[in-house]
Structure formats: C-alpha cells, structure tokens
Amino acid sequence: MIKSIAVIFHEHERKRNLPDFAIWHLARIWREQGLEVRFLFGTKKYLPADLAIVHVDLTVVPQEYIEFARRYPVSLNGRIKDIRKSLISKNRVFLDDGYEGPVIVKSELNYAGQPKRKLLRSALSRALFRMACHWPFKWPAGSHPEPYFRSPADYLIFRSPSLVPADWFGRDDILVEKFVPEIQDGLYCLRSFSFLGNHGICTLRKSRHPIVNLSTTIHREVVDVHPEIMKLTQALGFEYGKFDYVIHDGVPVLLDANKTPGAARDASYLAICAEWAKGIHYL
Known part of the structure; x- marks a missing residue:
C-alpha cells in the first residue's frame, strides 16, 4: 500500500505556479486522505517515499531526472524521456507527399514550447517570460521566425498543404499534420x-x-x-x-x-x- 509520494519537478519550477498543474490538486486530495506527498525541486535532495512521480515540465526530460527517479521503489513516467509530437503523430504531412486535404501547423514541443521558455533560459529570460504571461505584448516583426506560437491557441489551419510555406515542412520546431476534426x-x-x-x-x-x-x-x-x-x-x-x-x-x-x-x-x-x-x- 502506498503511503508516501514524491513529486519531482524541474529545479527552476516555481512553487507559486504549482496550482496551474493537475498534480497539485491531486496531491491536495491525497493529503486529505492521509497520504504524505512531498514536492522535490531538482535532483540534489533525496527524500524517501514509496512512489515517485516524474513531473518535469519539459518536452525532453534531462537524463539526471530519469536517473534520480530510479532511486525510488516505484517511479511513474520514469521511462518517458521525449514527448515531441513527431514521435507520436500518425498524421504528419510532408512536402509533396500527395496529401491534399486540410492541415494544421503546430509546435513540435509541449504546449507550444512555453515550458522550455519558462525553465531552460537564463534567470533574466525566465523573469521576462513570466512578465509576458501576465502582461502580453506583440513581438516586433522579425524578432521570431514565423510561425511563432505563444500557445496552442496560435496553431494555424490551412485548407491545403500547398498554402503552407515550403520551408516550414523542413523545420524541426514545428509540425505539419492532417487536420482531422x-x-x-x-x-x-x-x-x-x-x-x-x-x-x-x-x-x-x-x-x-x-x-x-x-x-x-x-x-x-x-x-x-x-x-x-x-x-x-x-x-x-x-x-x-x-x-x-x-x-x-x-x-x-x-x-x-x-x-x-x-x-x-x-x-x-x-x-x-x-x-x-x-x-x-x-x-
């Protein structure tokens, strides 16, 4: 029977942002039921628990977190290293592959790359990113390669692949998929x-x-x-x-x-x- 849980976050995750995750609400329920739930930030401090949940909010999880999770008797999502969309998509469209239906252009990264911008940049960049989340502004033209997605709400839908710029198909940061609603x-x-x-x-x-x-x-x-x-x-x-x-x-x-x-x-x-x-x- 599980009596204690360790949730492993990235070292730069901010405690005040945790209510934005489902795991925070699940942990509250578990604590009310008498389970001990501890939040760990980074891999420097090990706290014993019956079970660990790897909750590193990045598309590609650094190896140090995978190895840290192995120290626990049971680790959930301890085998998941990479969740790039191209690895799970069965509907990817390539240039001149014969598909002529509607397509959607989306980020290759989880949630349009927001977690990466939040966690992996310099301290100043992370602070500016958090400010932009609270006070959105329009980036100057040319400051980012197009298309630039702030969130999944910015994903683009085209009636045909022929309307998508040809160079977008070769990009490693975006994905062109069949739009199958x-x-x-x-x-x-x-x-x-x-x-x-x-x-x-x-x-x-x-x-x-x-x-x-x-x-x-x-x-x-x-x-x-x-x-x-x-x-x-x-x-x-x-x-x-x-x-x-x-x-x-x-x-x-x-x-x-x-x-x-x-x-x-x-x-x-x-x-x-x-x-x-x-x-x-x-x-």
Whole structure:
C-alpha cells in the first residue's frame, strides 16, 4: 500500500505556479486522505517515499531526472524521456507527399514550447517570460521566425498543404499534420483522457472554434474513453498524464500526449480531479 509520494519537478519550477498543474490538486486530495506527498525541486535532495512521480515540465526530460527517479521503489513516467509530437503523430504531412486535404501547423514541443521558455533560459529570460504571461505584448516583426506560437491557441489551419510555406515542412520546431476534426452538431470536439495507472476519467469538450481549449469550450461532459486510447497509454509508457484525441471517421486519433497536464479552477474540473486521484489506490 502506498503511503508516501514524491513529486519531482524541474529545479527552476516555481512553487507559486504549482496550482496551474493537475498534480497539485491531486496531491491536495491525497493529503486529505492521509497520504504524505512531498514536492522535490531538482535532483540534489533525496527524500524517501514509496512512489515517485516524474513531473518535469519539459518536452525532453534531462537524463539526471530519469536517473534520480530510479532511486525510488516505484517511479511513474520514469521511462518517458521525449514527448515531441513527431514521435507520436500518425498524421504528419510532408512536402509533396500527395496529401491534399486540410492541415494544421503546430509546435513540435509541449504546449507550444512555453515550458522550455519558462525553465531552460537564463534567470533574466525566465523573469521576462513570466512578465509576458501576465502582461502580453506583440513581438516586433522579425524578432521570431514565423510561425511563432505563444500557445496552442496560435496553431494555424490551412485548407491545403500547398498554402503552407515550403520551408516550414523542413523545420524541426514545428509540425505539419492532417487536420482531422471530430464534429458533432456543428461543433468541434476534443476528448481528454486524464489517467493515473489504469484508472482515469475522460471528458468531451465542444467548441465553435476548430482549436478546442478551455477558453473556447462551450460544453463539457464525461464520456467513456475509447479502449484503443487506454491501450495507447500503456504502449507509450505513460503511467500518469492526459491524452487528447478525437474520433474521426470512427477511428481514435491521438493529438497530444501530456505527462504534466495543466489545471482549470472551476468546480467541474475539481470533480474530475477527485475521480482522477483515485488511481493512486489501484497501482
């Protein structure tokens, strides 16, 4: 039986930002149930626990965190080193590959690279990034290569690959994929499976906007997870996280695999966390 948990964050993660992560809300629930949950920042200090959760909010996890997690009897997501989208995508479009349908251009990195900008730059750059999050401004033209994505809300949809600049296909920081939406009653849909081990909860969000996120969602409900997505969490080595997917032409299509999912603050989300947190008792 698990009685103590260590959550391993990047050394530059800020404690005041932790409520922005789902794990913070799950930890609160576990503590209320009598479990001991400790937050560790970096790898310099080892605190014993029955189980560790690797929660380094980067697309590519530094090896030192993977090795540090091995010191624990059980480590969740301790095998996940790299979650670049090109490694999970089955719908990547290449230049002149014959596909002529709609495409979406997105960042190769998790959440449009925000975590990397938050954690891996110099102290001054990290401070400027945090300021920009609170007081957004428009970057001067030419200061970043186009397309520049501040968040997934900036991802671009084109009717055809022929409308995408040819040099974008060869970039290693962005990805061109087939745009395969799920549409119900004229609304775009996104399914999110939040899981811990073999237990989880799946929600369906609907939006009038083709890029479905918290700000564009007009309806949310709990649905059954597609069994193929459940199998995929295991095949990809995920033990904690959130998979976003759609059902397109009857087939589940994985859009994003996130090992450090973010959090909402509304009452319905907290109810989701209550169910999600139960997974700790099934490990």
